[in-house]
Amino acid sequence: MWNSRLNLGFSILLRWNSGSHCEKACNPRMGNLGYGRKLWTDTSCGSNSTELYCSYSEDADLMCKWLKCSKCNSMHAHLSHPPSAMVDSSFKLPYTWWQSAQGLHGEKIQLNLESEFYFTHLIMVFKSPRPAAMVLERSQDFGKTWTPYKYYSTNCSATFGLDDDVTKKGAICTSRYSSHFPCTGGEVIYRALSSPYAADDPYSPEAQAQLKITNLRVQLLKQQSCPCHSNDLNAKPPQLNYYAIYDFIVKGSCFCNGHADHCVPIKGFRPVKAAGVFHAVHGRCMCKHNTAGTHCQHCAPLYNDQPWQAANGKTGAPNECRSCKCNGHSDTCHFDMDTWLASGNQSGGVCDNCQHNTEGQHCQRCKPGYYRDLRRPFSAPDACKLCSCHPIGSAVLPFSNSTFCDPSNGDCPCKPGVAGPQCDRCMVGYWGFGDYGCQPCDCAGSCDSLNGDCISSSAAIDWHHEIPGFHSTDNKSEPTWGWEDEQGYSALRHSGKNMILKAKILSAHDKGSHAEVNVKIQKVLKSTKLKIFRGKRILYPESWTNRGCTCPILNPGLKYLVAGYEDVQSGRLIVNMKSFVQQWKPALGKKLLDILKDCS
Numbered sequence: 001m002w003n004s005r006l007n008l009g010f011s012i013l014l015r016w017n018s019g020s021h022c023e024k025a026c027n028p029r030m031g032n033l034g035y036g037r038k039l040w041t042d043t044s045c046g047s048n049s050t051e052l053y054c055s056y057s058e059d060a061d062l063m064c065k066w067l068k069c070s071k072c073n074s075m076h077a078h079l080s081h082p083p084s085a086m087v088d089s090s091f092k093l094p095y096t097w098w099q100s101a102q103g104l105h106g107e108k109i110q111l112n113l114e115s116e117f118y119f120t121h122l123i124m125v126f127k128s129p130r131p132a133a134m135v136l137e138r139s140q141d142f143g144k145t146w147t148p149y150k151y152y153s154t155n156c157s158a159t160f161g162l163d164d165d166v167t168k169k170g171a172i173c174t175s176r177y178s179s180h181f182p183c184t185g186g187e188v189i190y191r192a193l194s195s196p197y198a199a200d201d202p203y204s205p206e207a208q209a210q211l212k213i214t215n216l217r218v219q220l221l222k223q224q225s226c227p228c229h230s231n232d233l234n235a236k237p238p239q240l241n242y243y244a245i246y247d248f249i250v251k252g253s254c255f256c257n258g259h260a261d262h263c264v265p266i267k268g269f270r271p272v273k274a275a276g277v278f279h280a281v282h283g284r285c286m287c288k289h290n291t292a293g294t295h296c297q298h299c300a301p302l303y304n305d306q307p308w309q310a311a312n313g314k315t316g317a318p319n320e321c322r323s324c325k326c327n328g329h330s331d332t333c334h335f336d337m338d339t340w341l342a343s344g345n346q347s348g349g350v351c352d353n354c355q356h357n358t359e360g361q362h363c364q365r366c367k368p369g370y371y372r373d374l375r376r377p378f379s380a381p382d383a384c385k386l387c388s389c390h391p392i393g394s395a396v397l398p399f400s401n402s403t404f405c406d407p408s409n410g411d412c413p414c415k416p417g418v419a420g421p422q423c424d425r426c427m428v429g430y431w432g433f434g435d436y437g438c439q440p441c442d443c444a445g446s447c448d449s450l451n452g453d454c455i456s457s458s459a460a461i462d463w464h465h466e467i468p469g470f471h472s473t474d475n476k477s478e479p480t481w482g483w484e485d486e487q488g489y490s491a492l493r494h495s496g497k498n499m500i501l502k503a504k505i506l507s508a509h510d511k512g513s514h515a516e517v518n519v520k521i522q523k524v525l526k527s528t529k530l531k532i533f534r535g536k537r538i539l540y541p542e543s544w545t546n547r548g549c550t551c552p553i554l555n556p557g558l559k560y561l562v563a564g565y566e567d568v569q570s571g572r573l574i575v576n577m578k579s580f581v582q583q584w585k586p587a588l589g590k591k592l593l594d595i596l597k598d599c600s
């Protein structure tokens with residue numbers, strides 16, 4: 001008899017346990033949830049004083065054997081039958097049992113768990129005859145509310161008004177486990193995964209609603225006598241009037257949504273010592289699949305790119321959580337439904353608290369006021385550097401109090417006439433660095449950047465060393481001097497250009513400190529201070545490379561109309577930003593002569 005019940009208890013419902021590497025849906029080891037935990041009952045035999053009790057048993061032919069009587073007293077270990085005797089090792093201590101006080105009708109056995117667990121089945125082995133009526137219930141909210149799993153009765157309709165699953169498949173009541181035979185060793189078995197749940201994914205919401213428990217209780221409602229004695233209660237000696245149970249085996253496992261195969265104790269949980277028991281089933285999952293939480297019920301902090309899902313126990317799909325892309329600038333992200341829907345259900349992760357002066361859904365750009373240092377990988381903590389814009393020379397963007405540089409290279413937006421990546425000085429040809437930027441020099445050449453005094457010697461001009469515009473690598477498709485014709489004529493008319501020439505460009509030379517352009521002057525339309533003759537001569541262009549602009553384009557081999565300045569002291573012909581330079585056309589010469597006529 002013992003063998004048969006133990007085989008039953010340990011052979012059913014272990015099928016979830018195959019393959020435990022957690023590459024697919026996985027689940028922790030099954031075990032007896034009663035091990036290491038306290039079982040509660042209303043009473044115990046002999047709790048106040050020594051009591052006498054008796055019992056019958058029958059032989060294989062259901063013939064009654066003799067009445068056997070004994071004593072119980074909870075104060076004496078060898079006479080006590082506490083609830084813990086139902087959850088000791090049924091292998092090592094098969095004959096220990098709990099026994100209730102005598103003479104009562106109702107009793108209750110309750111297991112309180114410290115967390116949610118999966119419950120798969122219950123096996124009770126009675127020492128007394130099984131009850132004529134009982135109900136198995138579970139709570140999923142630590143005992144606040146209870147729901148019945150199964151009613152047990154010799155007559156379901158008479159006791160509970162319910163159908164019997166012996167005659168009506170799937171009924172919540174059964175008469176299967178209420179026979180008075182055997183008088184001792186009778187079992188009650190309940191399978192939480194019996195149909196219609198058996199074939200389902202054990203992690204589906206439906207299965208969870210059925211399997212998840214925090215508490216389990218059995219209400220023993222009505223005693224039953226061994227038929228060896230008359231069922232007439234009045235004729236029955238009171239010493240036979242009690243419940244006694246050998247084993248209360250609650251099979252189940254840690255509850256991990258298919259995302260863990262190993263569990264550790266819930267914080268604060270201390271297993272109760274029980275004879276012959278070494279392994280308790282613990283409640284805190286060691287989550288895999290990038291999940292987290294006591295029950296792997298949400299995604300790990302940096303893995304919220306998709307909605308969390310339980311694994312699928314039927315297909316084996318692990319449904320792992322997917323990493324957010326935060327470029328190494330955040331440790332956490334959250335799932336945002338709007339972002340998810342906007343991406344066509346591809347990606348909903350939004351990085352939290354981007355570090356290292358970054359911002360954006362993926363911490364993918366530098367914050368305002370910072371720029372990307374291209375010498376560093378973007379994932380580096382110092383990839384975004386503080387803009388260092390000069391507080392006076394930099395332009396302030398509208399709607400912002402602080403200066404703001406180009407996020408791609410750190411260049412600052414400068415006020416008019418201001419130059420330098422940080423806007424910390426006047427451009428060549430400008431002076432008076434201040435709140436309104438710099439103003440143009442009122443000179444032919446450059447001027448003192450502090451007081452605007454003209455610098456007469458060209459040697460003082462701050463030449464830029466690279467003068468890309470002056471080498472023959474230039475071609476015609478590059479932008480030419482940016483004045484519209486009409487603007488150009490009007491500038492000519494109203495500014496006092498010293499000289500107007502038609503010149504053919506022969507060659508251009510970078511002299512390091514300045515540039516020189518060899519030209520052949522073909523026509524002198526106007527000249528005021530210097531004597532200019534037709535023939536070879538040098539033009540001295542200034543450079544505005546600081547401003548992102550090269551000198552007026554003068555391509556060798558082409559002819560230009562040039563209106564520029566005559567520097568009397570050095571005798572040089574200067575072209576700068578204020579000069580008018582246009583490729584020569586006969587119509588242009590004619591028009592110009594008309595203008596000059598008007599002016600004179």
Ligand SMILES: *[C@@H]1O[C@H](CO)[C@@H](O)[C@H](O)[C@H]1NC(C)=O
Pocket residue numbers: 047048101102
């Ligand atoms: C044990 O004693 C308590 C009070 O001391 C009493 O309430 C209870 O009914 C007694 N139990 C039995 C089985 O006599």
Ligand SMILES: *[C@@H]1O[C@H](CO)[C@@H](O)[C@H](O)[C@H]1NC(C)=O
Pocket residue numbers: 155156157158
């Ligand atoms: C259950 O009890 C009802 C009435 O109490 C009776 O009619 C019925 O026959 C009983 N069923 C069985 C299976 O004993």
Ligand SMILES: *[C@@H]1O[C@H](CO)[C@@H](O)[C@H](O)[C@H]1NC(C)=O
Pocket residue numbers: 341344345
């Ligand atoms: C996207 O996800 C939402 C919410 O999970 C769902 O209602 C919707 O049907 C999904 N759309 C597509 C195209 O899969």
Ligand SMILES: *[C@@H]1O[C@H](CO)[C@@H](O)[C@H](O)[C@H]1NC(C)=O
Pocket residue numbers: 399400401
């Ligand atoms: C600008 O600065 C003022 C005062 O310092 C502050 O009240 C205001 O909110 C700021 N505005 C912006 C857009 O930062």
Ligand SMILES: *[C@@H]1O[C@H](CO)[C@@H](O)[C@H](O)[C@H]1NC(C)=O
Pocket residue numbers: 475476477478
């Ligand atoms: C002129 O420059 C453009 C753009 O830089 C280039 O595509 C083109 O081939 C050049 N033409 C000549 C004639 O060099």
Ligand SMILES: [Ca+2]
Pocket residue numbers: 085086087088089090093094095096097246247
């Ligand atoms: Ca036992």
